[in-house]
Structure formats: C-alpha cells, structure tokens
Amino acid sequence: MKTLVWVEHDNAAVKDATLAVVTAASQLGEVHLLVAGSGCKAVADQAAKIEGVGKVHLADDASLSHALAENVAPLIVGLMADHDAVLFPATSNGKNIAPRVAALLDVMQISDILSVEGADTFTRPIYAGNAIATVRTSDKKLVITVRGTAFAKAATSGGSGTVEAVSGAADAGVSKFVSAEIAKSERPELTSAKVIVSGGRALQNSENFHSLIEPLADKLGAAVGASRAAVDAGYVPNDYQVGQTGKIVAPEVYIAIGISGAIQHLAGMKDSKTIIAINKDEDAPIFQVADIGLVGDLFKVVPELTGKL
Amino acid sequence: MKVLVPVKRVLDYNVKPRVKADGTGVDLANVKMSMNPFDEIAIEEAVRLKEKGAATEVVVVTIGVAKAESDVLLTARAMGADRAILIATDDEVEPLGVAKLLKAVCDEEAPGLVILGKQAIDDDSNQTGQMLAALLGWPQGTFASKVEVSGDRVVVTREVDGGLETVDLKAPAIVTTDLRLNEPRYATLPNIMKAKSKPLAKKTPADYAVDIAPRLATLKVVEPAKRTAGVKVADVDELVGKLKALGVAK
Numbered sequence: 267m268k269t270l271v272w273v274e275h276d277n278a279a280v281k282d283a284t285l286a287v288v289t290a291a292s293q294l295g296e297v298h299l300l301v302a303g304s305g306c307k308a309v310a311d312q313a314a315k316i317e318g319v320g321k322v323h324l325a326d327d328a329s330l331s332h333a334l335a336e337n338v339a340p341l342i343v344g345l346m347a348d349h350d351a352v353l354f355p356a357t358s359n360g361k362n363i364a365p366r367v368a369a370l371l372d373v374m375q376i377s378d379i380l381s382v383e384g385a386d387t388f389t390r391p392i393y394a395g396n397a398i399a400t401v402r403t404s405d406k407k408l409v410i411t412v413r414g415t416a417f418a419k420a421a422t423s424g425g426s427g428t429v430e431a432v433s434g435a436a437d438a439g440v441s442k443f444v445s446a447e448i449a450k451s452e453r454p455e456l457t458s459a460k461v462i463v464s465g466g467r468a469l470q471n472s473e474n475f476h477s478l479i480e481p482l483a484d485k486l487g488a489a490v491g492a493s494r495a496a497v498d499a500g501y502v503p504n505d506y507q508v509g510q511t512g513k514i515v516a517p518e519v520y521i522a523i524g525i526s527g528a529i530q531h532l533a534g535m536k537d538s539k540t541i542i543a544i545n546k547d548e549d550a551p552i553f554q555v556a557d558i559g560l561v562g563d564l565f566k567v568v569p570e571l572t573g574k575l
Numbered sequence: 576m577k578v579l580v581p582v583k584r585v586l587d588y589n590v591k592p593r594v595k596a597d598g599t600g601v602d603l604a605n606v607k608m609s610m611n612p613f614d615e616i617a618i619e620e621a622v623r624l625k626e627k628g629a630a631t632e633v634v635v636v637t638i639g640v641a642k643a644e645s646d647v648l649l650t651a652r653a654m655g656a657d658r659a660i661l662i663a664t665d666d667e668v669e670p671l672g673v674a675k676l677l678k679a680v681c682d683e684e685a686p687g688l689v690i691l692g693k694q695a696i697d698d699d700s701n702q703t704g705q706m707l708a709a710l711l712g713w714p715q716g717t718f719a720s721k722v723e724v725s726g727d728r729v730v731v732t733r734e735v736d737g738g739l740e741t742v743d744l745k746a747p748a749i750v751t752t753d754l755r756l757n758e759p760r761y762a763t764l765p766n767i768m769k770a771k772s773k774p775l776a777k778k779t780p781a782d783y784a785v786d787i788a789p790r791l792a793t794l795k796v797v798e799p800a801k802r803t804a805g806v807k808v809a810d811v812d813e814l815v816g817k818l819k820a821l822g823v824a825k
Contacts, residue, residue, distance in 0.1 A: 334742070335705065336714050358735040362717045365670070365705035374671045374790035377700045387794070392698055393592040397601055400794040440748075441714035444730065444741040457736075461823050486823055494754070504720070504755060505738050510696065511754055513736075519823050529591060536802065540821060542814070557805040558817050570811045575824050 267295030267385060270323075270349040272342065272364075274357055275301065275309040277331075282458045283355035285316065285419035287412045291353045292318045292420070293382040294408075299323065299427070300345060302338055302435070304331035314427035317420050322427045327435035332443035333359045339366040341435050346371060351408035356514075360411050368409035375409045376401060380416040394510040394533035414457060415516035415537060449503045451490075456506070459489035461519045464508055464535070467495035468524025468545070468564060475501040478568045479523060485575045491515065491535075493525045509534035524564045527552030544568065576687025576724070576746065578621040578630045581677055582614035582651055584643040585697040598795040601697075610647045613692025615654070615759040616752040620722060621690050622655035623757065629724040630688070636660040636680055638668055644775065652770035653762035660776045668780070670698075672787030674706035679783035681711060686747065688729060693718050693751040704751035714744040718753040 269291040274281040284299075291297045297318055301310040302325040310324040323345060329337045342352060342363070352367060354360030356378045368375035379388040380398065387402045388410070456462065463483040469475045475496065483490045491513075492506040508515055510533040520538035525531060527543070527550055535541070536555055543556035546563050553559045560567060586592060587607040595602050624630035635651040637643045641663050648659040662676055681689065694701035708715035716722070716731030720739065723730040727746040732739055734753045762770070780787055808814050818824040 332740075335708075335717075339709065358718060358733075361701050362705065362715070365702035366709040366715070368702070369671060369674055369706035369709035372671075374669050375700070375702050375706075376791070377702060391799070392796070393586070393601055394696060394699065395799060396592045397594045397796050398799050399796045401791045402794055403791050405790050438714075440712075440745045442743040444743050446735075446738065446740045448737040486818075488823075498755070503738065504734055505736060510699070511694075519818075519821055530588070536799075541802075541805075542817075553805070553807075555802050555805075557802070558814065559805055559807045560811070560814050561807065562810075567811055571814060574811060574815045575818070 267350045268348065269294050269297055270342070270345055270352045271297060271299050272352065272354045272360065273299050273301045273309065273313055274355050274359055275303065275306060277303055277306050277309065280309060280313050280316070282419065282455070283357050283414045285422065286414040286417040287353050287355050288316055288318060288420040289417040290379065290382060290412045294351055294385060296320055298349065300325065300342065302330045302341060304328050310429045314429055315423050315425045316427070317424040319425045319427040322429045323432045324429050325432040325435050329437035330435050333363065334441050334443060335363045335366045336438040336441045337435065338363050339370060340438070341432070342367045343370045344434055345432065346407055351410065353410045353412055356411040356413050364409055364411050371407050371409065373405035373407050373409055374403065375411065376403060377411050378413045379410055380413055394529055395536065396529065413514060415514060449505055453483060454487070454489045456489045456491055456508070456513050457515055459517050461486050461488035462491045462515055462517045463488045463521045463523065464491035464493065464525060465496055465501070465523050466493040466525030467499060469496060469501055472501045478564065482568055482572045485572055493531050522552050522556070523568060525552055526550045527555065576630055577632045577634065577684065578624060579681065579684055579686035579689045580614070580617045580621050580633060580635045580651070580656065581689070581691050581703070582618065582635055582637050582647055583611045583695045584608050584637065584639050584647045585611045585695055588612055588696055594796055594798045598797060600793065600796050608646055610650055611692050611695045613694060613752050616754065616756050617690040617692050618651050618654050618656060619757045619759040620752060624724060625655065632657050634658055634660065634684060634686070636662065636677070638662040638664065638673055638676055640665055648775060649767060649770050650762045652773045653766040654760060658774035658776070660778060662778045662780060664780050667789070668787050669789050669791060670700050670702035670706055671790065673703050674710055675785040675787060676780060676783055677707050678710040679785055688724065688746060688748055688750065690750045690752060693753055704749050708749040713747050713749050715749045716742055716744055717751045719750050720753050720755045722750055722756070
C-alpha cells in the first residue's frame with residue numbers, strides 16, 4: 267500500500283506531530299510525504315531525512331500558505347490517484363483538512379486512530395475515550411487522522427527520501443487568511459512535553475495560576491496545561507486546555523492541581539504514564555485515576571513542593 | 576440570510592458511558608439523551624445573528640430516531656429556531672451520509688450560512704461540517720470562537736493549536752462551533768410551550784435519494800484499559816521523594 271502523509275510544519279521545521287503519523291503510515295506500507303506551503307523547500311529537505319520516508323512531494327505556492335482547507339484539499343485529492351491512503355496528524359490543521367479530502371474522494375474518514383490492526387482495520391476512541399472501537403473500512407482509499415500520543419515518533423535522521431515538486435495548486439477563491447494570534451511560550455509544547463503541570467478552577471484567579479503553577483512547571487522543565495474551568499474563567503488562554511475538546515496529551519508525568527477530574531478532562535490525559543493529583547477534596551474523581559495522590563490545600567502544598575525541588 | 580443549524584441527539588454529556596458486555600457498543604437503553612453541547616452553541620449563535628439582524632430565518636435539522644423530535648428539536652425551537660426538519664431513521668448514519676443528506680437539504684433551503692457543532696460527543700469524529708463544505712464547494716470556518724457576518728463575508732476567528740486564527744470566507748459558508756463561541760441560553764417553559772406550535776417538517780432519508788450506506792463496520796467496542804489503583808502520600812516530602820524516584824526531579 268502506498269501512503270501519503272500530510273506534513274504539519276511552520277515553514278521552518280517539521281512539527282513533531284508528523285513523526286508519529288509517519289510511524290502509523292509505515293505500518294500500512296510505503297511512506298510518501300506531502301509538504302505543502304509557501305516558501306517551504308527547507309521543510310521538504312528536512313522531511314526527506316525522516317527515517318523510512320520514500321518520496322517527498324513539495325507543493326510550493328502562495329495559495330498554500332496558512333494551510334487553508336479549501337486550497338489544500340483539492341491538491342491532496344489529485345495526489346490520491348497514486349496513493350491508497352492519506353494520513354494526517356489529529357491536530358487542528360489535520361482535523362480541518364482531512365474530512366474535506368475524504369468527502370471529495372467519497373470515503374468515510376477514520377478519526378484519531380490509536381492503532382493499526384490491519385490494512386483496513388483500526389482502533390479509535392469514542393465517547394470521550396470511555397470506549398475503544400475497532401472499525402473496519404470498506405472504502406478503497408483511506409483517509410485517516412492519527413492520535414500523536416498513540417504512536418512512537420519516527421527518527422528525524424537516517425532517511426533518504428527524494429524531493430519532487432508538485433504542481434497544480436490553485437486558489438479556490440472562497441477563503442482568505444486574515445491574521446493569527448499565537449500565544450508565546452518559552453516552555454515545552456503541551457502535546458510533546460515529558461512532564462505537564464496542569465491547574466484547575468481551584469486556583470481561583472489568573473494571578474494564582476501564574477504564581478503557583480508556573481514556578482513549579484519551570485522547576486520540572488514542564489509544560490503548563492489547564493482544565494476547561496480554568497480556561498473559561500480566563501486564568502489562561504484556551505490553547506492550554508487539556509481534554510476531550512482541547513489537547514490530548516500522554517506525558518511521562520501529569521500533575522493535576524486543583525482539578526476535580528471530570529470525564530471530559532480525563533479524556534485528554536488518562537493515558538499519561540504517571541498521574542499525580544493534588545486536591546483538597548479526597549473524594550475528587552481525579553484520585554480514581556491518579557497513581558500518586560496528595561490530599562491538601564494547594565495554596566500551602568504547591569509553594570512547599572516548589573521550594574523543596 | 577437564512578441560517579441552517581444541524582443538530583444531533585446524543586448521550587447526555589454528564590452520563591458516564593457504559594460499554595455493553597457483548598462488545599457491540601455503548602449501552603443507550605434507559606439513559607438520558609440530550610442535544611450535543613456543541614450544537615446548542617450553534618443554535619445560540621444563529622439566534623444571536625437573527626437578533627442582530629444579520630440572519631432572517633433560523634432552520635434547525637436533525638437526522639435520527641423519531642424521539643429526537645421531542646428531545647432535541649423542541650429545545651432548538653424553544654431557543655429561538657423558527658422551524659425544524661426531522662429526517663427520521665433508526666439506522667446509524669455516518670458523518671459522510673449525514674453530510675450528503677445535509678447537502679440535499681442545503682440544495683432545497685439555500686441557506687447563506689450553515690452552523691454545526693465541531694464534533695458530536697458520542698462518535699468524536701469531527702468531520703461532518705468539513706465534509707458538507709467539501710460536497711457543496713463552500714468555504715469552511717472550523718472551531719469558531721467568534722463569527723461576524725457582513726454582506727456576503729463571514730469573518731471567523733478559529734481556535735487553532737497555538738492560539739487563534741482569523742479567516743475571511745465568502746458566503747455561502749460553513750462554520751463549526753468551538754466551546755467558547757458563546758454561552759447557550761436555556762429554553763424557558765413559556766418558550767417550550769410556544770415552540771410546540773412552530774413548524775416541523777418530517778422527512779426520511781429516502782426523500783432525498785442519497786446513498787447513506789455505512790462504509791465503516793464496528794467490529795467491537797471495549798472499555799479502555801483500567802488504571803491500577805494508586806497510593807496516597809502523606810506530605811510534600813514524600814511526594815518529592817516519589818518525583819525523584821520517577822526521575823523528574825533532582
């Protein structure tokens with residue numbers, strides 16, 4: 267089977283999420299990549315070095331900057347004449363483009379796969395991760411999004427792919443990129459961090475979140491996450507949100523502070539290797555999934571913990 | 576412009592799903608069903624557009640069992656939708672089939688804007704809006720946290736991985752809602768009573784003559800691996816010791 271992987275990049279480098287998709291694709295067959303964008307030759311050269319990669323299709327056109335689905339999807343549909351499957355990371359860009367490709371090909375997409383069970387059979391989470399479904403497709407072409415935390419990352423060196431230019435990109439003329447507001451952070455990226463310190467509503471306000479959660483995260487070299495309650499209350503921006511509707515993470519260590527553990531939050535973090543919970547309510551549901559729990563007032567416990575590290 | 580809002584009846588988000596012992600699916604017998612939370616946000620946004628004068632009519636549509644009429648479409652009309660369409664079927668329809676049925680509805684109704692939830696909390700697919708946009712050849716503003724309509728432009732602020740992104744779409748367009756787009760209003764009792772007299776059209780998939788045969792077969796559904804019970808530590812010193820043992824603290 268010939269597979270195509272849509273490469274997530276920021277015009278300078280291949281994003282980590284792509285590497286897990288390459289691993290999933292290699293379980294299906296030969297791996298080709300698509301680097302689409304504007305002025306992204308350097309990304310294609312870098313992508314060609316990813317272990318196990320054959321051809322790298324480079325589509326470089328002004329209409330492809332900002333990954334607008336209206337312009338990217340027809341390009342991918344064109345490439346599907348020579349491929350049996352196309353895989354995307356289940357990132358906001360992947361989730362935006364993939365279903366558009368699937369509908370144009372008249373196939374059902376398989377969302378957020380956790381494993382490849384066979385050439386047409388996959389597992390995926392449903393009901394906020396409370397159930398795992400095994401599904402078999404009868405479609406001839408496969409369109410798949412891949413949960414990044416469920417597959418190992420392919421090595422970024424050792425590959426010897428060849429870069430080949432793709433033409434045919436065009437502006438569909440129905441959508442325009444206006445602007446982006448990207449939150450700046452010196453800390454590791456949430457979805458690829460080894461350690462995450464996450465805060466909830468119990469922090470009470472933005473000042474407490476910054477003065478209690480962030481110093482602890484910095485001591486541990488951790489990324490900072492949040493529950494939906496903390497985001498809705500405005501303590502932190504929404505791209506911090508971990509959960510069914512936010513980011514799905516699976517770090518080595520997840521430290522949940524002042525988070526009760528609603529099922530929508532657990533959906534985003536319960537595959538973490540070790541879960542540590544700090545909460546003053548010993549009946550909080552978070553303690554049912556935590557490997558290590560500390561019952562106590564976070565306003566006393568967290569500064570003490572940060573001080574002793 | 577006319578706004579079309581597709582909604583779905585799902586297991587209530589507060590209910591913990593139970594996997595059936597025979598592995599065929601999740602047990603939906605005798606459990607509370609409600610409107611998908613993202614769809615409530617979609618209706619709220621459509622009604623707000625109407626209240627601002629940007630929308631002329633709000634039409635809500637659902638595909639599913641006949642019970643969706645009382646569970647979901649009544650609530651939608653009580654929230655402010657002008658009329659409803661029920662496409663009744665006992666079969667489970669996949670996002671691709673739903674998108675095809677919705678395309679047929681769009682061909683009939685000619686809305687200027689379709690607002691859908693970004694995903695349904697049962698199958699967690701996050702596909703229908705994008706698929707409908709593809710089938711119609713319309714632009715899409717997914718994961719919207721802000722929508723502004725002026726003339727034939729729809730400016731959508733989207734929640735993306737690193738933060739926010741704004742796109743400008745040419746109507747007719749598709750928007751899918753994210754959680755922070757708005758706070759849906761409650762359907763009050765007087766409005767529920769009034770909603771009962773708002774129009775409801777009953778259809779079946781056969782009326783639209785589109786192929787909705789499933790492409791995916793669910794072989795089995797299992798519970799995720801259980802986490803083993805953890806330990807509680809007595810104080811911060813013990814926790815520091817555990818963190819050191821895990822190798823995350825020096």
